[in-house]
Amino acid sequence: xxxxxxxxxxxxxxxxxxxxxxxxxxxxxxxxxxxxxxxxxxxxxxxxxxxxxxxxxxxxxxxxxxxxxxxxxxxxxxxxxxxxxxxxxxxxxxxxxxxxxxxxxxxxxxxxxxxxxxxxxxxxxxxxxxxxxxxxxxxxxxxxxxxxxxxxxxxxxxxxxxxxxxxxxxxxxxxxxxxxxxxxxxxxxxxxxxxxxxxxxxxxxxxxxxxxxxxxxxxxxxxxxxxxxxxxxxxxxxxxxxxxxxxxxxxxxxxxxxxxxxxxxxxxxxxxxxxxxxxxxxxxxxxxxxxxxxxxxxxxxxxxxxxxxxxxxxxxxxxxxxxxxxxxxxxxxxxxxxxxxxxxxxxxxxxxxxxxxxxxxxxxxxxxxxxxxxxxxxxxxxxxxxxxxxxxxxxxxxxxxxxxxxxxxxxxxxxxxxxxxxxx
Amino acid sequence: xxxxxxxxxxxxxxxxxxxxxxxxxxxxxxxxxxxxxxxxxxxxxxxxxxxxxxxxxxxxxxxxxxxxxxxxxxxxxxxxxxxxxxxxxxxxxxxxxxxxxxxxxxxxxxxxxxxxxxxxxxxxxxxxxxxxxxxxxxxxxxxxxxxxxxxxxxxxxxxxxxxxxxxxxxxxxxxxxxxxxxxxxxxxxxxxxxxxxxxxxxxxxxxxxxxxxxxxxxxxxxxxxxxxxxxxxxxxxxxxxxxxxxxxxxxxxxxxxxxxxxxxxxxxxxxxxxxxxxxxxxxxxxxxxxxxxxxxxxxxxxxxxxxxxxxxxxxxxxxxxxxxxxxxxxxxxxxxxxxxxxxxxxxxxxxxxxxxxxxxxxxxxxxxxxxxxxxxxxxxxxxxxxxxxxxxxxxxxxxxxxxxxxxxxxxxxxxxxxxxxxxx
Numbered sequence: 001x002x003x004x005x006x007x008x009x010x011x012x013x014x015x016x017x018x019x020x021x022x023x024x025x026x027x028x029x030x031x032x033x034x035x036x037x038x039x040x041x042x043x044x045x046x047x048x049x050x051x052x053x054x055x056x057x058x059x060x061x062x063x064x065x066x067x068x069x070x071x072x073x074x075x076x077x078x079x080x081x082x083x084x085x086x087x088x089x090x091x092x093x094x095x096x097x098x099x100x101x102x103x104x105x106x107x108x109x110x111x112x113x114x115x116x117x118x119x120x121x122x123x124x125x126x127x128x129x130x131x132x133x134x135x136x137x138x139x140x141x142x143x144x145x146x147x148x149x150x151x152x153x154x155x156x157x158x159x160x161x162x163x164x165x166x167x168x169x170x171x172x173x174x175x176x177x178x179x180x181x182x183x184x185x186x187x188x189x190x191x192x193x194x195x196x197x198x199x200x201x202x203x204x205x206x207x208x209x210x211x212x213x214x215x216x217x218x219x220x221x222x223x224x225x226x227x228x229x230x231x232x233x234x235x236x237x238x239x240x241x242x243x244x245x246x247x248x249x250x251x252x253x254x255x256x257x258x259x260x261x262x263x264x265x266x267x268x269x270x271x272x273x274x275x276x277x278x279x280x281x282x283x284x285x286x287x288x289x290x291x292x293x294x295x296x297x298x299x300x301x302x303x304x305x306x307x308x309x310x311x312x313x314x315x316x317x318x319x320x321x322x323x324x325x326x327x328x329x330x331x332x333x334x335x336x337x338x339x340x341x342x343x344x345x346x347x348x349x350x351x352x353x354x355x356x357x358x359x360x361x362x363x364x365x366x367x368x369x370x371x372x373x374x375x376x377x378x379x380x381x382x383x384x385x386x387x388x389x390x391x392x393x394x395x396x397x398x399x400x401x402x403x404x405x406x407x408x409x410x411x412x413x414x415x416x417x418x419x420x421x422x423x424x
Numbered sequence: 425x426x427x428x429x430x431x432x433x434x435x436x437x438x439x440x441x442x443x444x445x446x447x448x449x450x451x452x453x454x455x456x457x458x459x460x461x462x463x464x465x466x467x468x469x470x471x472x473x474x475x476x477x478x479x480x481x482x483x484x485x486x487x488x489x490x491x492x493x494x495x496x497x498x499x500x501x502x503x504x505x506x507x508x509x510x511x512x513x514x515x516x517x518x519x520x521x522x523x524x525x526x527x528x529x530x531x532x533x534x535x536x537x538x539x540x541x542x543x544x545x546x547x548x549x550x551x552x553x554x555x556x557x558x559x560x561x562x563x564x565x566x567x568x569x570x571x572x573x574x575x576x577x578x579x580x581x582x583x584x585x586x587x588x589x590x591x592x593x594x595x596x597x598x599x600x601x602x603x604x605x606x607x608x609x610x611x612x613x614x615x616x617x618x619x620x621x622x623x624x625x626x627x628x629x630x631x632x633x634x635x636x637x638x639x640x641x642x643x644x645x646x647x648x649x650x651x652x653x654x655x656x657x658x659x660x661x662x663x664x665x666x667x668x669x670x671x672x673x674x675x676x677x678x679x680x681x682x683x684x685x686x687x688x689x690x691x692x693x694x695x696x697x698x699x700x701x702x703x704x705x706x707x708x709x710x711x712x713x714x715x716x717x718x719x720x721x722x723x724x725x726x727x728x729x730x731x732x733x734x735x736x737x738x739x740x741x742x743x744x745x746x747x748x749x750x751x752x753x754x755x756x757x758x759x760x761x762x763x764x765x766x767x768x769x770x771x772x773x774x775x776x777x778x779x780x781x782x783x784x785x786x787x788x789x790x791x792x793x794x795x796x797x798x799x800x801x802x803x804x805x806x807x808x809x810x811x812x813x814x815x816x817x818x819x820x821x822x823x824x825x826x827x828x829x830x831x832x833x834x835x836x837x838x839x840x841x842x843x844x845x846x847x848x
Contacts (some may be wrong), residue, residue, distance in 0.1 A: 057444075072511075072513045089499075264787070
């Protein structure tokens, strides 16, 4: 007997038929004798509908900023998960599985007071564990908790993944299964490289890099949380037949296990190739080379909510001035340039250039810590295809390369091949 | 300064524009210096959508009864009001009115444990009153509270009227305004009799008779509650311009005041004519005339959930057998006949006849307590039009007459005229 948290996203509960299918997945685990908590998202499209209602409310005269009280936003938007939880509990009861729905305030899942993008502060698992003992499945509305002011707080978009991992940690679950519309984590995007393979296992650190690069299988925060609490997290498909062979395998179900690196016996040097499109490069020339300059530039950008990514700095010839290049999401370029214009004189730099339509391609693998030459292999392979490298940043387990957007697919396929990811 | 509870139904909050309009009605009262609580229903159609989801869930194999856990039904269905409350709070804030949404469990509004059709047990008005003191409008999700099990309970369809009146009683409001899509209570249905007039005032007792007869302006339970707690309740339109002259009149706004009969100085003998279509008449012949017979017939019908209305019993010629006639809603005839078939032998009666397509027309007025001849006037007027009277029941303030359905409109107009309701 194990204790399992199962999480189903919006596409997995999109309509009554899909919810009934989810109930069959849950029943399979219950019938195997496991204790089960299920975390659900809102039905596909519902959250967007609710958010649109909030955002389309008439604005205060004279204000052009979207205005709304985040506490009211939360009260409105959290209703989507509440509905799914109730419906799934009914679906489970209808196939003979004892179940009840739980809202965040009933458990309770307490959060901080950052309404609209709250963080979970604490989960009291005692009521859930008591119900497990009675053989009852807990169906939990994801994405929400109760804030110190006694009102509903949502965790921000995609927060149901985070709910699931946090609940798994709170009830000391043996496994947290994230059911989604893909059947696992792949070596790269299969839409770009058909030879992409599903990974049996990936380490938390690697998944974190994959997730933050836009492999939209799991929210970054949920991976961080899983890593901290060492929650064994499976990514698997809700669209497979719930009763297909192997689906109920406790140790090795179909999907990708995200786990501690110690659990991965045969580590590959490179685990996957990720990419992020629509990056823009901004270059500052003749930046004064004195302490505080970087803060004078990146501080205001951060305050403006702009996510600066790759930063490259070159010493200029005479040593008193430098060139500085960094990337921002393409949609933020105009805002970034406006902010830079304001600080130009006080900080001291000459020319601002910017190029849109860049892509960032990344090579990720824990094994590269102990292997030399991984970066050189990438540079050589891209050069052979005539792909110009705009900028490079590296971390212990990742090499990111900025290239011109139109070369994205070619670069991904080239790197996927050169590190042997095409072969089993 | 007064304390006012305002309630807006589903058509009054059907979309964002309507919600914005509701906010203007609220702002008018706030600007006049009043303390305001607002009770809202779900957006028109939302409750039906949610109920359909619950009811269309796959059923337990072998069961053909609609199956669902009423507690889960409540968790799902209550979300509709939660959404409206949040949206209205945002709309109010956007026009400069301090407001926050409240869900039943936050106030709390406690109910009994009859999930799906709960009754309010208690309302703690202290938090609301505290916020009134700070000038904040309370926007309350109607139709719901929290049951002793700590879970959301709904009050049954139309329960938002009941929420509003109960809250008005709890916070000792000076007035409870029920905003709806009609502008008051009329002497009869204006679709049948264009000369119908809006009543300035109607007593609780009269309104109770009107409501229970299908004048669907107010839920019966809310009128009962208003009567018990002497809550001055106004029925008025949310579709009028919120800032039209007189709309903010504290003592005499446009609409109909439902109040204690003492407040109605010039009582009319007859206040209104109500009707209910789609009644069916069931006749039992040669019923054994001994104690317990009525219980033997009507007990099983009540247990079957069948609402028996007019009952007429005639002594038969030899005094040992009687004929018994009663009405049930037409949709319940088949079920009623099946139940009667089961008890026929034990109770002892001969033949069961039934006629569909009956209507019940009622003359209502507190003044008839002290006036003789009111019933005779009705019988004479109907006879002059050739309308056959099938059955009659009377109470202190009501005369109900069962007639053939096709004569409904003629009967209503005839009675409306004969009691002088056509004239101001």
